[in-house]
Amino acid sequence: MDRIVETKLWNVDKNVEDLESCSQVVDAAHLIREGELVAFPTETVYGLGANAFSDEAVEKIYHAKGRPSDNPLIVHIGDMDQLHEVAREVPEMAYPLIERFWPGPLTLLLPKAEKIATQVTKLDTVGVRMPDHPLALALIRAARVPIAAPSANRSGRPSPTMAEHVRQDLDGRIAAILDGGETGVGVESTVLDLTVSPPMILRPGGITREQLHEVLGDVAIDPAFEAKAEHVPRSPGMKYTHYAPQGELWLVDGSPEQAQKKMEELIREAKANGLSTGVLATDETIGAWRKNGLVDAVLSCGSRQDPSSIAQLLYARLREFDDLGIQYMVGETFPKQGLGMAVMNRLEKAAGGRIISV
Structure with a gap:
């Protein structure tokens, strides 16, 4: 990536009463709307966010991370109105899951709405979730657009659970980092495909198969966890070596x-x-x-x-x-x-x- 920028590091107290009006969040939201990249904490790991409706903005994610362009991104929303901007349709089975697990570490794979940038995913489906972190929700709501966000690390590296991890990997490559402290869950969200029957886990994560079974009954597990290079990944984490230390x-x-x-x-x-x-x-x-x-x-x-x-x-x-x-x-x-x-x-x-x- 030839574009080198000064990366702003903003420490934000997530206990502030009105985070959406917090100056750092307002500035970060402005950057998102202007097509820049902002790293922010979720309850799982730090995400690297861009306007999910802008191909140019989302393309910057792939360059900053060194991420393969066929590896789809998850779109983060701040309210239910945004869900219907992101998904072309929402099946009935999604609503009990949303009631039980949102906000939280569950990504639902749904039919993709036309407004979603092509660079988010080349498929006709899109992964969407509502993060359970006050700073993440404040940023999305202040930006007034859904935010596409993979983990905020160089591709293949261990995912970041602290702002310092983001700085180590992406300083000079992104516009800003919102530091909201250490994340809680640690591993990324569970990705559940609701376009197939029975629903299928594409990536295990913070919501377990057992928890999903309590709501849906039968839940399958995709055998392509060990997908080879010729497979087209339907979810992040299905392809390539990830999370690896240097040794x-x-x-x-x-x-x-x-x-x-x-x-x-x-x-x-x-x-x-x-x-x-x-x-x-x-x-x-x-x-x-x-x-x-x-x-x-x-x-x-x-x-x-x-x-x-x-x-x-x-x-x-x-x-x-x-x-x-x-x-x-x-x-x-x-x-x-x-x-x-x-x-x-x-x-x-x-x-x-x-x-x-x-």
Whole structure:
């Protein structure tokens, strides 16, 4: 990207009574309407926003991120009126989901309205959600247009859960960053295709299959989670390596004892090859790793008893390994139930499919 700009960093107190009138939000909304890019926090990760009705504005997202142009974007709305500007039609089954999960980390794939910029998606469907973050909602409402927004990081990198992560990746490439503190959920939204029967999860995320089942009954899972390059992705996260640290990450799947033994073996081999090493551990295993002194860096991504803590910390920990210059990492795996499905989806993509079963 040849265009270098001065990126403004605005710290915003999300507890301000009228965020839409806050000067930083007003200025950010003006930038959106003028076709510029603004990063902003949601309850999942930081998003990189552009006017969803402007092809020229949305095109800037792909250039700033280095994102493949066939990777569709999600459109964020601030109220139900905008839903009908974004979607050509809304099926009846969408409304109980909206009542239960919006605002929140659920993206619905719906027939695309004509007003949506072609650059948002080349398909006849569009992903739309209403984020559960006061600053995100204030920005969208102040901008008075739906905002197309993928995660605010360079393509392939771990998604940003803090404004500093955005600055590291996109400083000089975007107009502004709204700093609203650390995000909560940590992994991106669940993408649910409502144009098929039964509805199908295209990307696991902050709303679990079990929660969706309570509302809809039967919910399918797209087998194309492991889609190859020739497949046309219908949702973000279905194609390409994502969420990856700069070093090489391997996952080891097995019983705690067998996994620990294999991970130690891999670490010794990496150290013998002169690589700096790290372990992505959990609260339950970090003590043993620190005690044996085998690795250069040990970080916990949360507790196995609390998958939400792992979802929240995962990306930040992968970025910490980069900050420490770690070249080779091993990590644990998790059961693919509840939020564990989203966690493992992100881990498997961060590892580029490098998984050893023992």
